[in-house]
Amino acid sequence: MSSDTARMLRIDLDRSSPVPLYHQMAKAIEKSIETGELAPGARLENEIALAGRLRVSRPTARRALQELVELGMLVRKRGVGTQVAPVRVRRKVDLTSLFDDLAGSGRTPTTKVLEYSVGPGTPEITDLLEIPADAEVVTVRRLRFADGEPLALMTNQLSLEIAPTYDELTELGLYAALRTRAIEVHMAQQHIGARIATAAEARILEEKPKAALLTMERTAYDAAGRAIEHGVHVYRASRYSFSTTLFAQ
């Protein structure tokens, strides 16, 4: 009954590292789970034994386990112990992964910049970006391809002050270009909807006239709550859909 007995993990801690001990522990256990050394349902040692064996205090061991509970990888019950959570329950939180999930799914993303213009913003956009009404706004329109096939038409607007240059934009993605300027997106609000393609959109996206499009409107903010960017994206519904994993509470 190997699934019934607690598993003794081999964990090496580097006490001279600046990485906290609890995080080293958490990463080591996480790795054991991902490699399958710890199967779903497997019981871990109790925290006192674990702490004793690794020569750390119980709070340190607890914090490591807690970190994994919050990631959904472990489940703990009083009087029972700590078990590895079932696979499906442990996906990480839906991050602001933009388009580059394409690369992750083995497709090759490319981009064509259709427009890069600077000018005064409409009242709507200066309001959304929380900049003065007379401030200059950069408008970027890009066509995104996957394996050479058009997939999405994206219009983004940013304050001129933080906007990447045309060259930066073509070489990196928008968010990657912003990151080189130390602008990090921390949070975004999105609205996802659908509508029929206009004639121009259908032509650009190589879709049939009046095809269904998936639309996404996003405003991104940095950690201080300042608006960074507003985007209106339309995707070919025949080729693309959003996948998310949601958690209760």
Added chain:
Amino acid sequence: MSSDTARMLRIDLDRSSPVPLYHQMAKAIEKSIETGELAPGARLENEIALAGRLRVSRPTARRALQELVELGMLVRKRGVGTQVAPVRVRRKVDLTSLFDDLAGSGRTPTTKVLEYSVGPGTPEITDLLEIPADAEVVTVRRLRFADGEPLALMTNQLSLEIAPTYDELTELGLYAALRTRAIEVHMAQQHIGARIATAAEARILEEKPKAALLTMERTAYDAAGRAIEHGVHVYRASRYSFSTTLFAQ
């Protein structure tokens, strides 16, 4: 300089309550933030002073503050202190709120059950629900209205063993009915897309022929990772869109 001085919050702790002290503290501070007593950017006392004043240990105070940091309501910096986060950065994580956000937005949701049938499931659905291939499956088709106007057509399939009765379903929502049977949805995987309405869908939803529909396919799981329910929903894109708030990392 009231925004420069640390704010002394009045916090009452009930030490005879079964609610942990750190959680009582966190809730009290959260309330102060929500009522505006603590404005965004306001500095809190340092954790040692806070702990001393409330007669709790520093770890307890830290844990309370940490809870609020994870909710995005506080920002802490070493050598600086603890500040209230800007408003927009602190929305809670997108929960599995299903349709009942309608009620929250002031519209009146009603439901008409179009179909409630029991029978053997297709291989696809028994596979998704992880039940034996010859198991019986309940199929429910419902039409959802907001303020009397059709909004969505939802088809849900569940194992017969856990399926609510017809009566339960009409009185409560699907998830509420499941909850009365102690079945809690913990996680769901969703795919959101778009397509053109079929003639039948357009008629039922009172849309124009070939209107754009927003589609959502969802499989819901309980905390143990068991599949509970699979649903295929189509929404009138002219009347409905999904709103989400995403966080990096």
Added chain:
DNA sequence: GATGTCAGAATGTTAGGACAAAGATTTGAC
């Protein structure tokens, strides 16, 4: 006047201990 150094202030990490609460198991009474 610009720059480097240092002290103070605040949070971050880690230790070790005591007791409480909840679930599982064993024991005991009937």
Added chain:
DNA sequence: GTCAAATCTTTGTCCTAACATTCTGACATC
């Protein structure tokens, strides 16, 4: 044999204490 009480195991809460790290600002130096 069955049910309830007692016990054990395990995690949850809370405490005190010490040291490390980082940011800020003041001071001194060049």
